[in-house]
Amino acid sequence: MLKKQAQEEGKKDKNGKPKVNADPNVQVYTLEITGRNLLIGASIFIYLSYFFFMSSNDSDSQEISFQQFRTDYLDKNLVAKLVVVNDSYAEVILNQNGKQQTHSDGLWFGIGSVESFEHNLARAQDDRGISEDFRVPVLYTRKTNWTSTVLNILPTGLLLVFMYFMFKSSVPSGKGGIFGMSKNTARKFNPETDVKVKFEDVAGLGEAKEEVMEFVKFLKNPKKYEDLGAKIPRGAILSGPPGTGKTLIAKATAGEAGVPFYSCSGSDFYQMFVGVGASKVRDLFKMARENAPCIVFVDEIDAIGKSRSSGGARGNDERESTLNQLLVEMDGFTASDHIVVLAGTNRVDVLDSALMRPGRFDRHIQIDKPELEGRKEIFNVHLKKLTLSPTIDKDLSGRLSTLTPGFSGADIANVCNEAALTAARMEAEFVELVHFELAIERVIGGIEKKSKVLNEQERRVVAYHEAGHAVCGWYLKYADPLLKVSIIPRGRGALGYAQYLPPDIYLMSAKQLEDRMTMALGGRMSEELHFASVTSGASDDFKKVTNMATAMVTQLGMSKKVGYVNYESTDSDDLTKPFSEETASIIDEEVRRIINMCRERCLAMLKDKSTEVALVAEELLAKEVITREDMIRLLGKRPFPERNDAFDKYLEKRDATESQEK
Structure with missing residues (x-):
């Protein structure tokens, strides 16, 4: 690769001193030779040399057939001798008379096999009546064609060189290229320069910070605990939904403790070759012991930590050997190691039980979505x-x-x-x-789909559909507070959109679930009451209703016929039902009974509130978006107090800024 240097460098000699009469118009170029450029150049040179050699050889030698050899040369006594090379072809050496008559040299022909060649040559000379003493002599020799040999091994050599540079470029600097593929790729964060995150930068995770604070105190002052005979937990699993801050709190732990922080992913240990992943695990923990006290964070550990009985792997595969090595390394810690291993995952249910036992990952820190x-x-x-x-x-x-x-x-x-x-x-x-x-x-x-224009009939269907949901939710005690209703199509396939504000609750009663299912059926029931034919717009509502009703019957014990049982399958590999066909029939009947009960209740409510449904639907057709204030103006305040205290605390207030926005 050519690099243009600065003009000032062109004014300097090899000792770095300025030249006296340097021409300012002269451009100086240097050639930067890299291994990849050298490989490409060598390949081009070898191939060009081969083609040049072959073309030059083609001009000096000529291939003929055996019949042509016999007719034009042997029968005319122009052949001095024949040289059989490598039992594959015969070179024709002409006598002086032949060279003068033909003006050609370097003749050769293929022989097929030595036995066939000797037989054909003997018969040709017998036909001419040549005695044994005057027959054409035949010599046998072997020659090494270095060009052919090089070209035979060239593809293999180029492949090995290519693999060398490929592995060298894929492995970080200092890892030894292809010979360092078993080195770990964990990234080290220096506490003085890299890890700047503190616990004060992590918001909404109060309980999780308290859990990991004990690790920080131990790493800062381990002697305090060791003098009392205490042992700090050697590892902690940070589990929770995606986006809740598992990696962030691990990094904040390193920042607070002021120790080296090694970060890697579980997929980094999963390699194509058996044994490489286990070698990477050994190298990681060896490096951690050399830099103790430190923190090792393995993100998405479920990539290598899946249960060996239900993870889908059978036999001695790479993932299982890597997991075994991880178990050995964590169990091999001593109290003086001062190494803490944190691991993040949102699939804690699939982790191997041996990995989760005390002595390895002692603490299980659940990081839920914030309240x-x-x-x-x-x-x-x-x-x-x-x-x-x-x-x-x-x-x-x-x-x-x-x-x-x-x-x-x-x-x-x-x-x-x-x-x-x-x-x-x-x-x-x-x-x-x-x-x-x-x-x-x-x-x-999702984003508003302004390009998706509904015709008037479709707008009316969507308006009455959303009005059915809104009216049911307005008059049901345990329904979530309504904030906004829209009939503008959005990016996730929704032709209408309603925003509710559910409170942070942890227990759901049967009455609350029934109210939610009744409200979810309000859209379809409103269509049945106001139009001759229903549409496909309630498919997502039916999915939600079916899931809630099925959970009530099979998991929550809210069906007297099925009883207080839980039929939720916990094994992902189990394709059989955990109940009999008779029980399955009872479950189907109970699910249908609950859904039909909610349907009859919803239908009766919408018939009784048909005027209110029409008011809300016409308002939606006129404005496309209505808010809670519009609902209060049309229907009056809800007959039930709001169960969400924050709703009254933050949303009922209207300051001057909001008034200006209106």
Whole structure:
């Protein structure tokens, strides 16, 4: 590769001193030779040399047939002798008379086999009556064709060289190229320069921080615990849904402890060759012991830690040998190692029991999605990075946390980023509350499909469908609070969109589940009441209703006929039903009974509230989007107090900024 150097370098001699009469117009180029360029150049040179050699040989030698040899040369007494080379072809050596008459040299022909050649040559000379003493002499020799030999081994050599450079480029510097493929690829973070995350930077994970704080205290002052005879847990599993901050809290642990932090993924140990993964595990823990005290974090450990009985692998495969080596390394720790192993996964149920036992991963830290106060803390962290309007709601984080139930930390970061992008797209100077609301709608329901234009009949069907949901939820005690209803198509295939705010609850009664199923059936029942034919728009509603009813019967013990049993299958490889055909028939009957009961209840409510359904549907057709305030104006306040305290605390307030937005 050619690199153009600076003009000043062209003015210097080989000793680095400036030249006296250097021409400023002269451009100096240097050739940078790398292994890959050398490989390509050598290949081109060898192939060009071969073709040149073959073309030059073709001009000096000529292949003839045996019949041509006999007719044109042997019968005319122009042959001095024959030389059989490598039992494969015969070179024709002409006598002086033959050279003068033909002016050709380097003749040869293929012989097939030595026996056939000798037989044909003898018969040709017998036909001419040549005696034994005057026959053409035949010599046998062997020659080595170095060009052919090189070309035979050249593809193999080029393949080996290519593999060498491929492995060298795929392995980080200092790992030894192809000979270092068994080295671990864990990335080391230096506590002084790399790990800057502290616990104060991690919001919404109070309980998890308390759990891992014990690891931090041990790594900072291990003697305090050892003097009392205590042993710190050697490892902890950080489990939870995606985006809840498992990797972040592991890095914050390293930042607080001020020790080296080794980060790698479980898939880094899974290799094509058996034994390489286990070698990488050994190398990782050897490096950790040399740099103790330290923290080793293995993200997505389920890639190698799946249960050996149900992980789908059979025999001595690479994943199983890697897992065995990991078990040995963790069990081989001593109290003086001062090494803590953290592992993250969202599939803790598939991990091998030997990996989860005390002495390896002693602690199981569950990191769930944040609740209201946790979401508020996370919003406070991300809102600091945004340019907010001076007149925005002072308790913006509380309002946004109420609008985002069930969001993880990653979802909240995405909402804040989408709000800033929306503000920039709308040419706004500051990020306003309306930008956050649009961002939340986009994260939940997808982008508005402005190109998807519904005809008037389809708009009426969608409006009455959504009105059925809204009215049922408004008059059902245990339904979630309604915030907004829209009939604008969105990116996730939804022709209508309703935003509810469920509270953070942990127990669901049978009455609450029935109210939710009744509200989910409100869309289809409204279509049946107001149109001659129903549509396919309720398929997702039926899926939700069926799942809830099935869970009530098979898992939650809410069916008297089935009883207090749980038929949920825990083994992913078990393709058989955990109940008999008779029980399956009873389960089907109970699921249908519950759904039909909710259907009759929903149908009766919508018939009784037909005027309210029409009011809401016509309002949707006129405005396309209606809010909770519109519902209160049309139907009056809900006859039940809200079960979500945060709803009244944050959403019932209307400051001057919101009034201006309206």
